[in-house]
Amino acid sequence: MKVSREAATTARRAFRMCLEGERLNDDKLRKVFKKIGELKPRNYQAILHTLLRLTRLEAARRQVLVESSTPLDSNTTVRVTTGLQEKYGHDLTFEFKVTPELLGGMRIRVGNDVWDGSVKGRLERLSNAF
16 A cells, blocks of 8 residues: 555654653554544545554564574563563563574573574574684
């Protein structure tokens, strides 16, 4: 969908109104979606489309994927979750996944940030160095 500059600007302003600090307030977001749907301003479909995209990007920023070669014990799981919550906040959703291809270590993805401490990642970096 082609989104005009005006619609994108309106959507960004509405999205910023729904933020409290760095967190998205769901109630405010629902009210904004409802109000735009009721008023139907010019290019309201493009505004809603852009607002939905921004909301999805914000939700993806709060998702954590922890991959390890073997299942993590409870102490390691607690250390990883508390460390990431201290850095990114307490409203993260965690997914722990066993990926034997990593050979050892862990790979953690929080939104667009990736920490790769796996053996596979180290071997790939070493092969790229040659």
